[in-house]
Amino acid sequence: MTAERTPPSQVAHVLTEALPYIRRFHGRTVVVKYGGNAMVDDELKRGFARDVVLMKLVGINPVVVHGGGPQIGNVLDRIGKESEFVQGMRVTDAETMDVVEMVLGGLVNKEIVSLINTQGGRAVGLSGKDGGLIKARRLQLTRPGPAEQAPEIIDIGHVGEVTGVDPALMSLLDGADFIPVVAPIGVDEEGVSYNINADLVAGHLAQTLGAEKLILMTNTPGLLDGDGQLLTGLDAGRVQQLIDDGTIHGGMLPKVSCALEAVTHGAGAATIIDGRVPHAVLLELFTDSGVGTLIHGAAAGG
Template sequence: MSDKPDTAAAERADLKLRTRWLHSAATITEALPYMRRYADSSFVVKYGGHAMGDDAAAKAFARDIVLLKQVGINPIVVHGGGPQIGKMLERLGIKSSFIDGLRVTDQPAVEVVEMVLAGSINKQIVGAINAAGGNAIGISGKDGPLIRARKLTKTKRDPESNIEKVLDYGFVGEPESVDPRVLYLFERSDFIPVVAPIGISEDGDTYNINADTAAGAIASAMRASRFLLLTDVPGVLDKDGKLIDRMTAQQARALIADGTIHGGMIPKVETCLDAVDNGVEAAVILDGRTPHALLLETFTAHGAGTMIENPAFAGRGTERQPG
């Protein structure tokens, strides 16, 4: 038998290996400046109930969070769990409804909300991060207390009577103030905080807070470098369904006004706008179901998802190149 075919196969294998090395080296070279830029800065990561998806996606998310911490970033995870709360309420035969994306939450429902968010989901995420080699600690907005909440007051104009009606959401709260001191403790340690979006009022009442809103308030209080919201779509899509890779506040408001941004994406984008108005460098809405979306967004030039930038920080890692 001639040895020619073996030599050709060996050359092909060698070329494949070198190509892989070159590719890995290029990836590391691209990531290094970002690692330097973000060292010691805080990233608030909102992990939505829909983004939690399957076991593999949850494991990849946990690995990404551990890696962010390992390269000197301070990740703060704020999680949701809307679909999981819905399932538990159904199992227990407790009815709940939504008005404009927010769950109307009566006394029995708020007990279940706290049990699911601060109990099972919080500990699942803590467990996944610890299994990935991190040191996570679960808290809710009640700890510290991190989030002082007040009852949400909202009004809506009835289109038929044109009368402004007060909406009663029950035990749904909005953050009145955020005391970030408990989070500063984690910044100076190996621990990664995982926060359930539950708040407590001055009177000691427990409030259910939309997870986007809670995460945005925490990102503002921490003056975070990045506010990353993981959801179940690639980002904000234009009217043709194409991903918008960056938006100014003005563009975002126009897309809300013309209905391109609707439903659950409205409060999400509004939360991002508030966060950048309050000193967060940039907010990004991205697909939590895509493996390692967090790493791609943080450590590559093309990023992932839709960035809403604070003009005061333009160019500080917010530039985007076509992928």
Template sequence: MSETTQQTAKILIEALPYIQRFHGKTIVIKYGGNAMIDEALKESFARDVVMMKAVGMNPVVVHGGGPQISGTLERVGKTTEFVDGLRVTDAETMDVVEMVLGGLVNKDIVRLINAQGGKAVGLSGKDGDMIRARKISSGKPDVDYGHVGEVDSISTSLVETLEAERFIPVIAPIGAGSDGATYNINADSVAGALASKLQAEKLVLMTNTVGVLDKEGKLLTGLSATQIAGLKADGTIQGGMLPKVDCALDAVLCGVKTSHIIDGRVDHALLLEVLTDKGVGTLIRG
């Protein structure tokens, strides 16, 4: 038997206990970054999701689309303004955001998953009144973010129905407010809220970084709430990683078994994190 064949067998045996442990369990995946721009990584992601479903897991995909939104706004001659990292979203911009997220990006992900043999269904958070949003306040009298929201409440009945019928939900992070307006919501926040409400086995946040690093650049994993508090206090966790870690930790504290921040630039990152001993990112536990 060749060395390559032996390695393949070893990988399959390593995956077996994880397949058994997570059979029938829900795994919420925030899909973003390079993984949804690079064509090879897009196909890799779709295969991973279909594989997870095929072995009995219930993947639920929540996606972003910032670069695609910016590109479309630029093509139509619409200037984008960011304040404190948030895109100021007037009514006209919101129309473009909804078209790109709920239409172009969402349906492309559905197409990719279905092309690999899956049964994906594309949704907006407005479908089935799934996501109720509330407007984010800047706290500054001269700054109005417009149609930028956060999750007010979330219903999982539609997702659970699709799971029961062996479909893979693919969700655009758009919600409706009590004022009847449509709001764009951070995809990490939607994924975290959905994972918490579903009491998911895992929340996986795909990023353009390898995970949480210590001050020497070494990957940290198996982090608890106490360890995270210390890493934030000494400045190890800072900048753009802070909201991702907070989202991941909040989900765990709300009943999700584990959260993962993984490098979406790695081919088959999702399967490597879920089905192997070593993984490819940072695991956060309660």
């Protein structure tokens, strides 16, 4: 049975629609946080790898940052170590941190590198420890104490926050036509390793590298209003309104905050997209309609 061919006129329309965006992004950096279903479904994984290779071939400098929470949980289950979460963050003792480094810096990172290279790219796997890429410190969580007492400090171990990014290694790799694939592990001044939220790492990289766009892949269409309609073209003022009225809440709140922080401090724009859609990254970059929720700085226009 012969596969149905796309009409040549439709192919021409797609290519001409993509041309101005290829011109706009040529020579610029795009940071993609890769996660969710797109990291699990085999066809979506191959499609993502092809998208990244195509970006590089048309002159864009993609930087991939990946998560791996479910994979870490699976390995911990296999060794009989129970996962514990506080305020949505995994409590990470020294033994758990060893597993995190093995899974994120090893298994997951190298699988993504292999996928991209199989599709014709030249990917290089890194963690934030390589070349001093991601500086970190221990993240301190607090919860309110009894009346008139200071908040209680909660120790969740080797969970960190980004204190700085050294762009030298990224510049070197981009200049040599490599595609960096970054595991979200940072290190402090004493050499202690920390597990860091991948959205936060992607956001800080986008800021430091002056990325044209930050793309956060999720398992939702984007940010929806109370009627289930997709919201887009948001600036800081509109985001704050949506937080105040409860539209942005739960797990979407840190993603939107990360995107807004990035565009406020150096990135051109940020988009939260649905990684369950085949070739979602290309649709966002190279089509007039795009996909997902676009967040821009106050001066970026509509």
